Amino acid sequence: MEEMAVVDVSEERRRRRRAGDPRLSAAGQEVLARITTGDLAEEFQAALDADVEADPILGGHHHDAA
Amino acid sequence: MIVVDEYLAVRVVGGRWPEGLPDDEDLVLPAARHWRLLQRIHAPGDGQLSELLATLSTTDRDTIRFPHPEVLGVADPRPLLDEAARLAARYGGTGWLTGETLAAGLTYGRALWFGTQRNVGRLLASAADDLGITVHVVT
Numbered sequence: 600m601e602e603m604a605v606v607d608v609s610e611e612r613r614r615r616r617r618a619g620d621p622r623l624s625a626a627g628q629e630v631l632a633r634i635t636t637g638d639l640a641e642e643f644q645a646a647l648d649a650d651v652e653a654d655p656i657l658g659g660h661h662h663d664a665a
Numbered sequence: 666m667i668v669v670d671e672y673l674a675v676r677v678v679g680g681r682w683p684e685g686l687p688d689d690e691d692l693v694l695p696a697a698r699h700w701r702l703l704q705r706i707h708a709p710g711d712g713q714l715s716e717l718l719a720t721l722s723t724t725d726r727d728t729i730r731f732p733h734p735e736v737l738g739v740a741d742p743r744p745l746l747d748e749a750a751r752l753a754a755r756y757g758g759t760g761w762l763t764g765e766t767l768a769a770g771l772t773y774g775r776a777l778w779f780g781t782q783r784n785v786g787r788l789l790a791s792a793a794d795d796l797g798i799t800v801h802v803v804t
Contacts, residue, residue: 613688615735619680620728627725630717631679635672635780636804642714643705644783647671650701651762657697659753659760 666693666738666773668766671702672780673803674737678728685803686778694732695769696742697762702729740769748772756792763789770798780804 619628634643651658667690669677674694676683694702706726709715718726732739742749745768753764766789770777776799779785785800793800 609689612735616677616692617680617682617688618736619682620678620733620736622724622733623679623728624722624725627721627728628679628681630721630725631675632681633717634714635676635679636681639714639717640781642712643672644781646705646710646712646714647701647784650704651760655760657700657760657762659763660758 666691668693668695668740668769668773668777669737670694670766670777670779670784671698672784673778674698674702674732675729676780677737678732683780683803685801691738692736693738693740693769693773695740695745695762695765697765699739701762706730740765745769745772752792752796756788759788759792763792767792767796767798771796775799776801778803 623631633639667687669686669692671694673683673686674692677692682688705714705718706729709718742765745765748768748771749761749764752767753759753761756763763786766777770793775797777793778801780802781804782802785802790800
């Protein structure tokens with residue numbers, strides 16, 4: 600009788616989750632890194648804040664800056 | 666489900682898993698926060714950020730527009746909307762972004778995860794504390 604390979608599904612899901620989107624190119628990875636943790640993080644936050652200030656449905660009656 | 670902000674969502678999509686972010690549950694981004702990411706794609710400004718995003722290929726942009734379901738989910742706003750409106754009214758007209766984020770936090774484990782303190786906001790932090798929602802910041 601052949602033995603069946605046991606696959607840890609939860610571990611495989613974790614690995615895929617941590618690996619990021621497989622469609623993203625190396626250049627795209629670099630862009631996203633600059634936005635969130637690199638030289639463009641300040642500009643990214645400013646753009647997010649501007650959305651809230653420009654749209655009262657999104658941002659409400661007052662701004663919620665940290 | 667782990668509720669994350671725009672920073673963590675983008676980092677995870679990019680394959681740069683933040684230290685301290687649990688990896689044993691699915692991640693979910695509130696729809697209002699996905700909306701803000703989509704504004705960067707579809708309504709760019711004139712700064713360096715917009716110039717850089719314009720260089721992304723269609724496939725790369727699609728990773729933000731339509732996140733891979735094994736990596737990041739976008740919360741269906743419909744089941745959260747009533748609670749979001751209730752919370753927005755309770756805390757003084759917070760708007761959809763904060764109301765929905767708080768509602769997602771209440772629904773999914775009473776926790777919210779952010780990639781930077783600056784993106785939390787004083788009002789959200791105060792309301793989360795009042796509601797018993799733990800706000801985590803992992804950088």
